[in-house]
Amino acid sequence: MSSNYVAVISQVRPKTSILDKSLSKGRGEVNLSTFALLFSELVQYCQNKVCSVPELQTRLGEIGQEVGVKLIDLYFVREKNCKRETKLLNMLIFIKTTLWKGLFGREADKLEHANDDERIYYIIEKEPVVNKFISVPKDKSSLNCAIFIAGIVEAILNSCGFAAKVTAHWHKGTTYMVQFDENVIARDKQMEER
């Protein structure tokens, strides 16, 4: 894939490619209004393409996933000395602390494990930045645009070898429900036994 990729981007590449520059510390900031209005356009655009709330959620989630995939290398190179997490709990803690702090300026409020299903974890955040200026219409009360952030988390987990489905729900603010595949849990148990 890499040789293909190089063939595709060639002639127009700026004199210094992004790989020639050193990695930024990631502390750059833009105004909240800029981001909020861009996100609003993103939601409206997706909304015009679909006819139901679940479809809208799916689309927003997919766009979040695209963002998530690109964050993986950025964060593991910068924060973890290029080493990926291999243990499930460490991975979740990484997301709750390091990733959240980097992206949103603070840790997620809580990380919980479901009592009745060992495959399910919850990441809880009272007020996700994407929901700050969004008022959900009454007829679309199940819509939670933080599904965009759920998409980010899902892509990161999946690409790091922890197959999971992540959804966003209105509960204690927003709760992201992370449901891992059976085999991810089994593998993690095996590792613990060693």
Place this chain on the structure above:
Amino acid sequence: MARPGTRLDSKKVNSELFTLTYGALVSQLMRDYENVDDVNKQLERMGYNIGVRLIEDYLAKTGSGRCYDFRDTAEKIQTGFRLYLGITPVITNWSPAGDEFSLQFDSSPLTEFVELPDHCLGLKYCNVLTGVLRGACEMVQLDITSMFVQDHLKGDSITELRIKFIKRLEDAIPAGED
């Protein structure tokens, strides 16, 4: 300066989140539309919607009043870039008549991490900005147009946005009111 680990300014957002979100939007548009011209148009339209709302925020934050002339406008647009994108473009290349100028900048949070593949040469990646300017200025009775004449992403040493004054818009007073 925020100390590491402290909360970001609550009125600010991490610029990488913004960069990648914009990138995801553009690539979604590239998948949804068949040709790049439509993508450029759509980006402009989205920018327009943003500009129409952003100007309120700008006026509230800066408390700025009317512009005396187009040079004044140029400075206010420059302030807008600083306020909303954290970059300060250079105002340059004024036309003799004073109705046209350029904003030049080398990098922006929109284009961080971005490289254009060859088949996207026609894509105006930052076209959202032309829409923002049109929308924001329209709300303060200024009809302007803008276009990219140089683009860092296409191998130019700098990105140059050319902005042209068209006309002042008259207040439309609803019928029956003075």
